[in-house]
Amino acid sequence: MKTPFRIRGRKKVAQAQQRGIVSLADWRSRRIRWTLQTVHGLTLVLLLIIGLGPILWLAKAAITPTQDTLRQPMALWPNGFDLDLIVQTFTKVHIERYFMNTVWIAVGSWICQIMVATTAGYALSVLRPRGSNFLFGLVLATLFVPSIVLLVPLYLTVLDMPLVNLKLVDTFWAVWLPAGASAFNVVIIKRFFDSLPREIFEAAQVDGAGPFRLFWSIVLPLSRPIVGVVSVFAVIATWKDYLWPMLVLPSPDKQPLSVRLPTLERGIQLDLFIASLAIATLFPIALFLIFQRMFLRGGGLSGAIKG
Amino acid sequence: MSSRAEPAVAASGVRKRRGPLTWVSRDGLSTLVFLLPLLLIFGMFSWFPILRSFVMAVQHTNLVSTPTFVGLNNFATVLADPLFGTAVANTAYFALLALIFGYPIPLVLAVIMSETRRFKGLYSALAYLPVVVPPVVGVLLWKVFYRGGPNGAFNSILGTIGLGPIQWLGDAAMAMPSVVVEATWAAFGGTVIIYLAALLSVPPELYDAAEVDGASIWQKVRHVTLPHLRGILFITLILQLIATAQVFTEPFLLTEGGPANSTTTVLLLIYQYAFGSSLGGHFGEAAALSLMLAAFLGVFTAVYFWLTRSWSTES
Numbered sequence: 001m002k003t004p005f006r007i008r009g010r011k012k013v014a015q016a017q018q019r020g021i022v023s024l025a026d027w028r029s030r031r032i033r034w035t036l037q038t039v040h041g042l043t044l045v046l047l048l049i050i051g052l053g054p055i056l057w058l059a060k061a062a063i064t065p066t067q068d069t070l071r072q073p074m075a076l077w078p079n080g081f082d083l084d085l086i087v088q089t090f091t092k093v094h095i096e097r098y099f100m101n102t103v104w105i106a107v108g109s110w111i112c113q114i115m116v117a118t119t120a121g122y123a124l125s126v127l128r129p130r131g132s133n134f135l136f137g138l139v140l141a142t143l144f145v146p147s148i149v150l151l152v153p154l155y156l157t158v159l160d161m162p163l164v165n166l167k168l169v170d171t172f173w174a175v176w177l178p179a180g181a182s183a184f185n186v187v188i189i190k191r192f193f194d195s196l197p198r199e200i201f202e203a204a205q206v207d208g209a210g211p212f213r214l215f216w217s218i219v220l221p222l223s224r225p226i227v228g229v230v231s232v233f234a235v236i237a238t239w240k241d242y243l244w245p246m247l248v249l250p251s252p253d254k255q256p257l258s259v260r261l262p263t264l265e266r267g268i269q270l271d272l273f274i275a276s277l278a279i280a281t282l283f284p285i286a287l288f289l290i291f292q293r294m295f296l297r298g299g300g301l302s303g304a305i306k307g
Numbered sequence: 308m309s310s311r312a313e314p315a316v317a318a319s320g321v322r323k324r325r326g327p328l329t330w331v332s333r334d335g336l337s338t339l340v341f342l343l344p345l346l347l348i349f350g351m352f353s354w355f356p357i358l359r360s361f362v363m364a365v366q367h368t369n370l371v372s373t374p375t376f377v378g379l380n381n382f383a384t385v386l387a388d389p390l391f392g393t394a395v396a397n398t399a400y401f402a403l404l405a406l407i408f409g410y411p412i413p414l415v416l417a418v419i420m421s422e423t424r425r426f427k428g429l430y431s432a433l434a435y436l437p438v439v440v441p442p443v444v445g446v447l448l449w450k451v452f453y454r455g456g457p458n459g460a461f462n463s464i465l466g467t468i469g470l471g472p473i474q475w476l477g478d479a480a481m482a483m484p485s486v487v488v489e490a491t492w493a494a495f496g497g498t499v500i501i502y503l504a505a506l507l508s509v510p511p512e513l514y515d516a517a518e519v520d521g522a523s524i525w526q527k528v529r530h531v532t533l534p535h536l537r538g539i540l541f542i543t544l545i546l547q548l549i550a551t552a553q554v555f556t557e558p559f560l561l562t563e564g565g566p567a568n569s570t571t572t573v574l575l576l577i578y579q580y581a582f583g584s585s586l587g588g589h590f591g592e593a594a595a596l597s598l599m600l601a602a603f604l605g606v607f608t609a610v611y612f613w614l615t616r617s618w619s620t621e622s
Contacts, residue, residue: 019511020422021527023518032524036422043419044430050492051433055440057460058448069451073460112348120345129338139345142353148553148574149601152581152593153356153363159370161351181353186345211337242443242556247582258443262560265447274451277444288439295439296431296500 055281062086062278066271085275093268095257095276099283102256105245106238108172109179113234114227116180121189122215126201136190143183151243154178158248174248179238185230192226193219232294239284363594370588381595385580391596393568394576400483401558401572402551409491409498410547414540416495417502418528431503435496442493446560449489450476453561479569482562486570490557494550498543505539506532545611549604573600 026032061069065082068075089095120139124132158168158178168174196219204218220227239258246259257280265273288295364381366374385391420430437445452460453475465471475485513531522530533540555574558564564571564579571579573596579585581593 019514020506021418021514021532022422022524023514025518026524039419040423043416044426044433047416047430047433051436051496054445054448054452054492055436061451071458072463073452073454073458074463116344116348119341119343123338123341123345127334127338127341129335129342135342135345138354139349142349142357144605145357146549146553146601146604148577149360149597150353150356151577152590152597153359154352155581156359156363156368156370156590157351157356162355177348178352180344180348181351183353211334211341215341240442243559243578258441261443261447265450270451274448277447281440281444284439284441285436288435292428292432296428296435 055285058274058278058281061271062275064271066269069270069274082271085271086279088272089275089279093264093272093276095279097253098255098257098260099280101254101260102239102258105172105175105256106235108176109238110231110234112176112180113182113185114231117182117185117189117230118220118223118227119215120186121193122219124186125190125193126214126219127211136186139183139186142181143187151247155247169248170251170254172249172254175238175241175245178244179234182234185234189223189226189230192223196222229294232291236284360594360598363591364598366591368590370590377591381591382599385592385596385599390568390571390576394571394573397483397568397570398552398554398572398574401487401554401570402548404484404487405490405547405551406544408487409495410544412491413495413498414502414536417499417506418532420499421503421506431500434499437492438494438496440493442556443560445493446489446557449492450561453485476562477566479566482566482570486557486561489561490551490554493557498547501539501543502536505536509535541615545608549608552600552604 022032022036027036057073061073063081063083063085065080068080123129124136158174160167168177200218200222201214204214209217242258245256249255249259252260252263261276261280264276268276363374365376365378367377367380368374416434420427420434423430440448454460454462455472455474455477456462457466457472459472459475461475462472465473473481476482509532513535514527517527517531553574554572555578558570558572558575559578562570564575577593577596577600580589580596
């Protein structure tokens with residue numbers, strides 16, 4: 001137990017000292033300081049243009065008339081504002097319906113993922129019946145199968161579920177249930193449960209807690225942080241998903257924003273379309289600004305898994 | 308993990324011969340209840356479809372008639388399809404361009420950003436912003452930027468310096484680079500964050516030591532920072548290659564594989580086999596092509612790790 005603490009302590013000291021590639025001596029040299037400050041300034045400008053620029057453009061185009069966007073797309077100050085566009089995205093496009101569909105799909109997928117991952121993690125890590133290592137191996141193995149292999153057979157499965165002969169296509173279940181089969185979730189939840197001290201479980205058992213009580217009153221409350229991480233990933237993944245919901249939700253009244261927006265492109269005028277894009281971006285950006293720290297720290301993890 | 312001490316629940320009670328009664332009394336039933344979601348969901352939506360893809364690849368399936376065994380015919384059909392060569396070449400071209408555009412940029416940005424003294428959070432938030440934009444919105448927004456006329460957003464910028472207009476998506480030679488630029492914009496922020504985290508783990512003593520030896524800033528980057536990032540650089544490279552081999556949303560929404568199939572990737576071809584309006588319903592061929600892609604990626608990854616095993620493990 002001692003080494004991790006020592007390493008973590010050292011890292012903290014390093015951060016406190018702000019010791020990076022450039023030393024204090026380097027900073028004292030005027031030439032180096034100027035070069036570095038220029039490089040940093042240019043990087044900031046570049047990041048503003050490529051990171052913030054498109055989003056600002058989207059915000060501007062969402063409240064300016066089509067003719068402006070078509071004739072002078074890069075004009076800094078528009079010729080007129082058309083705030084009615086925002087109203088029209090609700091009255092004409094009914095973007096709130098697709099937004100609610102996205103929310104429903106995200107909530108259902110989240111519940112399904114958390115249910116499967118916590119119960120499986122508990123069974124595989126704490127209860128550990130015979131063959132649980134083999135079972136965990138089967139779960140791990142699916143991590144190495146590219147999702148493309150699943151696409152076609154999974155589509156045929158939701159078209160007509162074997163054994164039960166249920167047709168899930170065009171219901172939210174077709175997105176919710178397959179989302180639960182996430183090996184990534186099971187692995188990180190099981191890892192977390194593995195790290196919980198066994199003494200707590202033993203103490204609970206001595207006090208007469210059965211497996212259900214142990215799960216509900218001890219393991220779940222302890223695992224709040226990791227469940228939070230998995231939840232954020234689950235919601236982001238659903239929000240981003242396009243191909244799968246497009247395949248299994250053919251009727252427009254069930255489609256989420258990501259599926260509906262491309263079809264809108266052909267049906268409505270440009271300014272209204274861009275206003276719809278802007279509305280669809282608002283929510284994720286607001287979430288990002290609120291949970292910025294979590295994204296920027298955990299972002300690496302999700303990026304590594306999604307490739 | 309298996310080296311861990313026997314867990315509390317399994318350890319209680321002595322393991323002897325088990326009958327069904329001891330199984331129930333030892334909470335076998337409740338264990339099964341907890342395993343049920345895993346077994347049902349993974350069985351139905353993961354394990355079974357994976358097995359089924361192997362079966363489908365050797366069957367003629369079109370939902371209407373009952374599937375018939377056709378051996379390796381599906382593989383032969385795919386390999387003989389003139390679009391197959393195009394799709395493989397396009398995917399390789401996409402991966403190559405994505406590597407040239409997208410691989411060095413996050414690394415350079417992360418090294419620069421790690422040295423800023425003010426607004427550190429602002430830099431990384433700005434870099435990560437495109438990742439937050441939903442992919443579909445990003446693609447559709449860039450489609451507006453890429454409008455071909457002289458008044459398209461990019462063309463109007465080019466126009467001010469007397470260039471263009473360029474048919475970004477309408478020209479067979481320009482279409483793929485345009486798609487890759489959008490994909491790079493959408494993804495670079497995530498990689499920057501990974502590198503920033505990795506840069507924190509470089510032991511500061513090494514920089515001190517390098518300075519004692521009189522190393523310049525560039526020499527410190529070259530001989531201390533980069534060797535330390537080697538492991539993570541190898542991982543992000545293979546992950547990026549695997550991801551680009553499966554690219555779908557960008558070419559599908561920006562160009563629909565056109566013009567003249569210049570952006571038809573392997574995934575787009577699989578989609579067309581299975582769900583396309585003209586080719587659709589060829590599930591066997593789609594499964595065969597998916598398996599070939601997966602097998603290729605598996606072999607590629609194995610060879611990659613075997614070739615780089617000596618470089619990536621030290622550090």
